Amino acid sequence: MPNHNQKPKPDNRRDNLKKIQENIENTLENIQEAEHSVETASEFQEEEIRRKNERRRESIEGMRDEVRDEHAHQKRKKK
Numbered sequence: 001m002p003n004h005n006q007k008p009k010p011d012n013r014r015d016n017l018k019k020i021q022e023n024i025e026n027t028l029e030n031i032q033e034a035e036h037s038v039e040t041a042s043e044f045q046e047e048e049i050r051r052k053n054e055r056r057r058e059s060i061e062g063m064r065d066e067v068r069d070e071h072a073h074q075k076r077k078k079k
Contacts (some may be wrong), residue, residue, distance in 0.1 A: 017068050025065050027056050 035051045036054075041049060 013070065013073065017067060017074075019060075020063050020066050020070065024060055027060050027063070031056050 031053050
């Protein structure tokens, strides 16, 4: 039975930029590691790695959009 007394946690954006930046760096490292592993991968594995890296690159673009949004939010908050 759901607990209707629970309230959502407040939006804590203090460390969002740091977390997003860490995620970007980790994802870039994963791309590099995967590209290095292509050298010893089978043809099937190589294609899977390339597809996964493409999704990672798309994720990075989304995270960079979040960084821009976060910067804009911080500027508005300072005013």
